[in-house]
Amino acid sequence: MICIANLRHRIVDIPDLAVDARHVAVIGPNGSGKTTLLVVCSGIEEPRNGTVRLLGRPPSAVRIGWVGEFPDRTLLFSRVYDEIASTPRFRNRPCRETNERVGAAAAQVGISHLLDAKVSALSGGEKALVALAAAGVDDPEVLILDEADSHLDADTISRVQDAVRKSTATHVLWCTQSMDNAAEADYVLFMERGAVRHHGTPDEVFAALEETCFYPTMWRVRR
Structure with a gap:
């Protein structure tokens, strides 16, 4: 809700x-x-005023994936793999689990072949798919x-x-x-x-x- x-x-x-x-x-x-x-x-x-509750909790207590209109403004890492891996790494997921999550997220949006690519070399559409994979890699609620x-x-x-x-x-x-x-x-x-x-x-x-x-x-x- x-x-x-x-x-x-x-x-x-x-x-x-x-x-x-x-x-x-x-x-x-x-x-x-x-x-x-x-x-x-x-x-x-x-x-400023009022409340938002997602699943009965404030947004800060919910796992949220975000994809913006302009991926260049939110993509932080130079390599595609590192961008997608950023959230599980920040949440201290084990290396093996992080690698599995990155592989699954990339496969889901069809960019497995781009994992070793530099983000700066991607097209706009590819960057959007990287942003989507990064948003979904840690099973957002x-x-x-x-x-x-x-x-x-x-x-x-x-x-x-x-x-x-x-x-x-x-x-x-x-x-x-x-x-x-x-x-x-x-x-x-x-x-x-x-x-x-x-x-x-x-x-x-x-x-x-x-x-x-x-x-x-x-x-x-x-x-």
Whole structure:
């Protein structure tokens, strides 16, 4: 369960919200507060007021994997293997376990052949896949993606989606501008001016938004 109460942080103002769904898509126009909400849910920032609870705990007490829109801003190590291995190493996993986890995470996103490559030599899509593997290597309870699909080609997006489906995370929070991706979610939050204006199943939210002219040519509603 994702529970938010009296949350106020920067532009975001959410009095009360409870979501019990695995794949939650967060959509809305630029500047609506989507990234700010995810940053607070990830524990990267503490909210100015209010609380966020994931699985009954504050974000700081939850294993969270984060994938941002621009991997270059978050990838820290020069070699792909070391980037993916960073979380289990920081958590003092044994070397053999770390190696097994890195191999499994790389295989899940199809980058096993890149483990010895330099991160600086990768394409943008490959860096996104490395970031996803690093986020998932230590079995996160919550996986958060902040427009991780924004600059990817169709093949890479498909690989990201497949890896997310295979993830063991209890909740996936995915901020996206792709209505096709949002339509595949279990639950959708539509944000505008810092508030959650509509929330529910994709069908419910898309039906409500037909009256708002938000991305009118992009809606894809599951039937």
